[in-house]
Every structure is written in C-alpha cells, then in structure tokens.
Amino acid sequence: MVNLIWIFMLISGILFSLFNGTVDEVNKGLLESAGQAVELVIGFVAVFTLWLGMMEIAKRAGLLELVTKLGFPFIRRLFPDLPKNHPAAGYIMTNLSANFFGLGNAATPFGVKAMKELQSMNKNAEQASRSMVTFLCMNTAAVTFFPATIVSMRLSEGAADPLDIVIPAFIATILSCSAAIFYDRISWKIVSGGSRD
Structure with missing residues (x-):
C-alpha cells in the first residue's frame, strides 16, 4: 500500500510539472536528491559501522x-x-x-x-x-x-x-x-x- 502511495505521488508530481512547465526544476531536484541520498547513505554506513563495532566490543567484554x-x-x-x-x-x-x-x-x-x-x-x-x-x-x-x-x-x-x-x-x-x-x-x-x- 505504501509503495502505491509513493508511485501515485511520483507520477502525479511529474504530470503536474509537465502541465505546469516546470520539468527542468523536477529534473534538477531529482538529480540533487539522488546526490543527497548517496551522501546520507555513506554517512549512515560510517556511523553504523563505528557503533556496531563498539557494540560487538561491548558484547565480548x-x-x-x-x-x-x-x-x-x-x-x-x-x-x-x-x-x-x-x-x-x-x-x-x-x-x-x-x-x-x-x-x-x-x-x-x-x-x-x-x-x-x-x-x-x-x-x-x-x-x-x-x-x-x-x-x-x-x-x-x-x-x-x-x-x-x-x-x-x-x-x-x-x-x-x-x-x-x-x-x-x-x-x-x-x-x-x-x-x-x-x-x-x-x-x-x-x-x-x-x-x-
């Protein structure tokens, strides 16, 4: 159900941008968001790696x-x-x-x-x-x-x-x-x- 909501929001946003003449802004936003998502994931991986390692040390100790x-x-x-x-x-x-x-x-x-x-x-x-x-x-x-x-x-x-x-x-x-x-x-x-x- 959640996937359907996301798909609906994505498609309706793209259609609105086509009728509104703001396709360039949507493309720019998509590319910027993709870059921010990669930065976020890399940051999370670094933090998770650190604290999961600390957790394993605490467990063994x-x-x-x-x-x-x-x-x-x-x-x-x-x-x-x-x-x-x-x-x-x-x-x-x-x-x-x-x-x-x-x-x-x-x-x-x-x-x-x-x-x-x-x-x-x-x-x-x-x-x-x-x-x-x-x-x-x-x-x-x-x-x-x-x-x-x-x-x-x-x-x-x-x-x-x-x-x-x-x-x-x-x-x-x-x-x-x-x-x-x-x-x-x-x-x-x-x-x-x-x-x-």
Missing part, C-alpha cells in the same frame, strides 16, 4: 550482560514478557542510554538489534509483540537529557547560548515518553483485553 543485569529491574515493569537476562534487555538499555545522551546515531544500531532479539521470541511473526510496540513507543519518544545534535546545530548557526535548550528539552522528553508509555498501556489493555500475550 561483557558490558551488555552487566547493563542487562543492572537495568533489568527497571525494564521488567515495562516489558513484562521479557525473560530475565535475555539479550534484548541489554540492547534496550543501551539504546535508551544512547538516546538519553542525545546520541541518536549511536542508538539506532542498538535499537535494530533489540528489535531483532524481540522478534526472535515473538510467537506471531506477522504481528508486533507487546514488547516490540512498547520499545518502539519508548524509542520514538525517548527521554533525552542532552540533545547533542540540536546543541551542535545551534552552535554551528551561532546561537548566543546553544545550551539553553537542554532543560526545556529534558522536561519535554520526560513528558512525551510518559505520555507514550501511558498510551501504550491503555491501548494494549483495550486491544488485548488486558492479556499479556
């Missing part, structure tokens, strides 16, 4: 096991169907920690690994499990203490005080994450009738 043991009491209430010492718990904690410090690029590989681990214990492969939905909500609306990307953008744009966003952003992300968890719990009770499966 036993750091993920330590994070899992320390963080499990916290996430047990949020993920009641997650078994104790499951690898997903370590990836979830590492993802949330990276988001907490505003390291979105570092959080993404950990989030992908967490989802793969959660999918491995999913009884219905065609439908997201309770833990997968909860993790997606928490990851999307993660609590961020220090929004490093926004601070660096404000710094590069010459803001007088690039750090004045830190406290408001922290409060806003606490509220958004709390709302996401609340909505997740309420909607799960409505959809499943309160069952854990």
